[in-house]
Amino acid sequence: MRAMPTPTCPVDGGTLSPSTNSLRCEKGHSWPVVGGIPHFAGSADDRSVPAHDYSATFGLQWQTFPRTQLDSYTTVPLSRDRARRCLGEALWKKLHDADCSDVLEVGCGAGRFTEVLLDIPSTRVFSIDHSSAVEANLANFPQSSSHQVARADVRHLPFAPQQFDLVFCLGVVQHTPDPAETIAKLYEQVKPGGALALDHYTFDLGRCTALGVMLARSILKRLGPETGMRWSNRLVDALFPLHRMAGRSDLLQRILSRISPVRTYFHHYHDLDDKLQYEWALLDTHDALTDWHKHIRSKAQIVAMLEATGALDIEAAYGGNGVEARCRRPLAKVRVE
Numbered sequence: 001m002r003a004m005p006t007p008t009c010p011v012d013g014g015t016l017s018p019s020t021n022s023l024r025c026e027k028g029h030s031w032p033v034v035g036g037i038p039h040f041a042g043s044a045d046d047r048s049v050p051a052h053d054y055s056a057t058f059g060l061q062w063q064t065f066p067r068t069q070l071d072s073y074t075t076v077p078l079s080r081d082r083a084r085r086c087l088g089e090a091l092w093k094k095l096h097d098a099d100c101s102d103v104l105e106v107g108c109g110a111g112r113f114t115e116v117l118l119d120i121p122s123t124r125v126f127s128i129d130h131s132s133a134v135e136a137n138l139a140n141f142p143q144s145s146s147h148q149v150a151r152a153d154v155r156h157l158p159f160a161p162q163q164f165d166l167v168f169c170l171g172v173v174q175h176t177p178d179p180a181e182t183i184a185k186l187y188e189q190v191k192p193g194g195a196l197a198l199d200h201y202t203f204d205l206g207r208c209t210a211l212g213v214m215l216a217r218s219i220l221k222r223l224g225p226e227t228g229m230r231w232s233n234r235l236v237d238a239l240f241p242l243h244r245m246a247g248r249s250d251l252l253q254r255i256l257s258r259i260s261p262v263r264t265y266f267h268h269y270h271d272l273d274d275k276l277q278y279e280w281a282l283l284d285t286h287d288a289l290t291d292w293h294k295h296i297r298s299k300a301q302i303v304a305m306l307e308a309t310g311a312l313d314i315e316a317a318y319g320g321n322g323v324e325a326r327c328r329r330p331l332a333k334v335r336v337e
Contacts, residue, residue, distance in 0.1 A: 002100060004124050004148070005104075007023070007038060007040070007150060007159060008158055008159060009027070009031075009158070010040050010153075011025075011029045012025060012027050014026050014027055014029075016031070021034075023038055031158075036138065036143060037149050037151055038151070039151045040150060040151060040153070040156070040158040041151045053130070054175070054176075054293060055129075055175075057221075057228060057229075057286070057290040057291065057292075058130075058131045058175075059133050060225040060229060061133075061283065061287060062110040063135060066139060066140060067110070068110075068276075068280060069110070069112040070140065071112075071116070074276055078269060079113055079116050080119075082170070083113050083117070083168075083170070085319065085324065086170060086198075086199060086326065087166075087168075088197075091166075095123060095165075098122060099122055100123075101120070101123045101124070101165040102165050102166075103117050103124065103165065103167075103168055104128070104159070104163075104167045105117060105126065105169075106154055106157075106172060106186060107128075107130070107175075108127035108134070109133045109136070109137065110133055110136040110137055110140060111127070111136070111141050113170060114127050114141050115140070118141060124145075124146045125146065125148075126149075126150070126164075127141075127147065127148070128149070128150050128152040128154075129151060129152075130152070130153050134149050134151045137149055154172070154176060154182050154185050154186065155176075155181060155182070155185055157189060162329070163191055164190060164191055164194060165191060166194060167186050167187070167189045167195075169182075169196075169197070169199075171199065171321065173186075173198055173199070174201040174294060174295045174297075175294065176293060176295075177293060179297060180305050183198065183302075183306065184309055186198065187327075190328075191329065192329055192330065192331045192332040193328065193331045195326060195327065196306075196326065196327050197325070197326040198325055198326075199320055199321055199322060199323060199324045200295070200322050201294065201297070201323075202297060202298060202299065202318060203296055203298060210257055212257075212260045212261040213261045213288055215261070216232075216235065217261070217288065217289045219231075220289040221290050223290075228290040229286050232282070232289050232290065233286070235261055236278070236285050240262060240264065240281055242260070243260065243262060243264040243266060244264075244266065244277070246267075248266055248270060253267045261285065262281060263281060263284040263285045263287075263288050264277060265277060265280055265284075296322075299317070299323045306327045309327075310329075310330070311327035311329060312330050313328040
C-alpha cells in the first residue's frame with residue numbers, strides 16, 4: 001500500500017524531522033508536538049495559536065461537547081447522511097470501491113465526519129483543525145495507520161500540494177477570514193483526478209430576519225470563549241422549554257426562530273430524544289452566537305470560486321446549511337515526446 005501523505009513545513013515546504021517534542025525542518029522552523037498532536041497553526045513568525053483567535057470558541061465548544069454529534073452517540077445517522085449527500089452518490093461509491101483513498105479532512109472538530117470517513121473501507125484520514133478541537137478528535141479517534149491528527153491553519157497547510165484523493169471540508173469555509181482564499185487552499189491539496197467537497201452558508205430569509213440571533217451574537221462573540229459559552233448556556237436553559245412546547249410544528253418553530261437566539265431541532269431531527277435535543281441546542285446555540293466570521297454566499301458565487309481554481313465537474317446545490325458543492329481536479333496531461 002502506498003505511503004500516507006506526511007506533513008511538511010508550512011513555511012517552506014521542507015521535510016520535517018522529529019526533535020525533542022517537536023518537528024523541525026532543515027531551515028530551522030520548529031513546530032511543537034503536544035500530546036502527540038503536531039501544532040502547525042499560527043504565522044511563520046509566531047507559530048503559537050493566540051489565546052483568542054477566531055477559532056478559539058470552536059475549540060472550547062468541541063472539547064465541551066466531544067461526542068454530541070457523533071452518529072455512534074446519537075444512534076441516528078445524521079452526520080453520515082449529510083456527508084453522503086455532500087459527496088454525491090458517485091463519489092460515495094468510488095470511495096467505498098477504492099483500494100486506498102487518502103482524505104484530508106479540514107476543520108475536523110470533535111470528529112462527527114471523521115467517524116464517517118474512517119468507516120469507509122481502505123480510507124486513510126488526515127484530520128486537521130485550527131483550534132484545540134483536535135484534542136477532542138484525538139480522544140474520540142486515536143492516531144493509527146489510517147488516522148492522523150494535526151492542528152493547522154487552512155491558509156498554511158502542512159502538506160505538499162496535490163496529495164489527497166479527497167479534500168473534505170464541511171461547516172468551515174464560512175467561518176474563515178476569506179472564503180475564496182480558503183477554497184483555493186483546499187483545492188491545492190487535491191491530487192489530479194481527486195475531488196473537493198465543501199459547504200457554505202447562503203442567503204436565507206430565516207437567517208437574515210433572526211433578530212434574536214443577530215442581537216445576541218453581536219454581544220456574545222466579543223465576550224471571550226468561556227464567558228460566551230456561559231451566556232449561551234443560560235439562554236438555552238431559559239428558552240429551551242418554549243421551543244420544546246412548540247415541538248414539531250414547523251410554523252411555531254419558524255416564528256420562534258425569528259425572536260429567540262436558541263437553536264433547536266425538534267422539527268428537523270425527530271429521532272433525537274429530549275436529552276439529545278438539549279445537548280444539540282447547547283452546542284449549536286453557542287456555535288451560532290460566538291463565531292467571529294459568518295460569511296454568506298450564493299450558489300453562483302461558490303461555483304465562481306471553484307471555477308477560478310480550474311476545477312472540473314463542478315456541482316452545487318442549495319441544501320443542508322446553505323450551499324453544498326463538489327468538484328474534481330483534472331487528470332494530469334500525459335506529455336508525449
